[in-house]
Amino acid sequence: MKNFKFIDLFSGIGGFRIALEENGGQCVFSSDIDKYARETYKENFGEEPSGDITKIKSEEIPDHDILCAGFPCQPFSIAGKRLGFEDTRGTLFFDVARIIKDKRPKAFLLENVAGITSHDGGKTLDTILNTLSELGYEREWKLMNAKYYGVPQNRNRWYCVGYDASQFSKIDIHNIFPEEENLETFIDSYIEKNVSQDYQMSKIAKRNMELHINEFVSSDRYDEDHVIIANHIRPSKVNFSSNGISPCLTAKMGTGGNNVPVLYQEGRKLTENECLRIMGFPETYKIRKNYSQSYKQIGNSVVVSVVEKIGRNLVKYLFE
Structure with missing residues (x-):
């Protein structure tokens, strides 16, 4: 299938968009x-994302084939203990589930921090997976560290893929996750001169x-x-490394x-x-320089090349 359509929820600076457009x-x-992420997004894609997804009705969202979302990790109340759709209310994942339920995309691709697997004693992940199944989707997840997929960054993240079981014959969905590979490009080749x-x-x-x-x-x-890379610089201790791999870039960079x-x-x-290079973004990507919000946006992004x-x-x- 060529020219498939997708939506980019919790879009940040457009990492999912670049990956899916590729x-x-x-x-x-x-x-x-x-608003700062929306400004950067507009600078690069020529259009500004819509705002708060909780205030956007499903009918206002165009039909699409793939839903992409890097939603924040939040605890669920588990009030009804059904561990399904109704228990997601009050969280941002509810809006992901709501849109999947109402728009019935053929597939979805989700990303989150690795800690989602143990968050709230595992209840958060149970609720997410049970909700996706309840909505009629086959789904599979995997923890993937970028350094094992061609990117010189020690960044472990949760990825989940799924497809509408009513629209496709059953496939071995785990094959959608790429195989690990030896790292061939190191951080040294990303360093700029005359900074x-x-x-x-x-x-x-x-x-x-x-x-x-x-x-x-x-x-x-x-x-x-x-x-040599240094981080967590304190009088009592400094974390050094020189293995050619960057430590995880996080939103705290903006603080x-x-x-x-x-x-x-x-x-x-x-x-x-x-x-940006360590996050797999193309050289053409534009972002404001020497600005704390820019570092925050980069740390919040997905690794483009992994996605x-x-x-x-x-x-x-x-689709093929």
């Missing part, structure tokens, strides 16, 4: 409550790194073939301090462009 899809609707002094670390942060660098360099964790990983040799934090690989298989197994 597979021949057409985005017919997007939504995000964060602005605005990205330099404070004297205090540099002093804290110097307190602990000798211990790291003399350890078996040090690899001279890769740049200031030392939450953006640091290139030790250069004494500076990673730039937005370097972070692209899942999406490729989803389209292959269901």
Whole structure:
């Protein structure tokens, strides 16, 4: 199937959109409550996402083949203990389920933090999976770390795919998840030259790194073939690595301090462009520089190249 249509819920800065468009899809609707993310999205795609999904009626959303959503992880009340659709009310997943129920897309692709598997003692995941089954969808999930799928970042995330059992013959849905691969591109190749002094670390942060660098360099964790990355920089301890893989980029990067990983040799934090590369975004992607909201948006995004690989298989197994 060519030119399939998809929607982009909790769209952030459009990671899902880039990935699905790479597979021949057409985005017919997007939504995000964060005004800064919507600004970045508009800058890159020429259209601003709709706002709060809880206030958008299902009939206002165009028909589509695939629903994509990186919804926030929230606890459910489990008031009725049915562990299904009714128990999702009051959470943002309810709106994902509501739209699936009302629009009946052929398939969906969801993403969340790895902690969703143990959230609220496992009740959150049970409710999500039971709800999807109750709605008539075959579904499968998997924890996938980006570093095992061609991306030099230690980022473990939950991915869930599903299809409408009434529209397709039964398939081995687990095959939609790509196989692991050896990492061939390391963070070293993403580093920029002649970076602005605005990205330099404070004297205090540099002093804290110097307190602990000798211990790291003399350890078996040090690899001279890769740049040294530092994060969680404190007087008592600094996390160093030099395995060519970035630590997980998170939304906390937008809160200031030392939450953006640091290139030790250069004494500076990673730039937005370097972070975008580590998240699998194309070189053409535009984002505001030296701005805390930009780091937050990047940390909240999906890894584009990982989603692209899942999406490729989803389209292959269901639509071709």
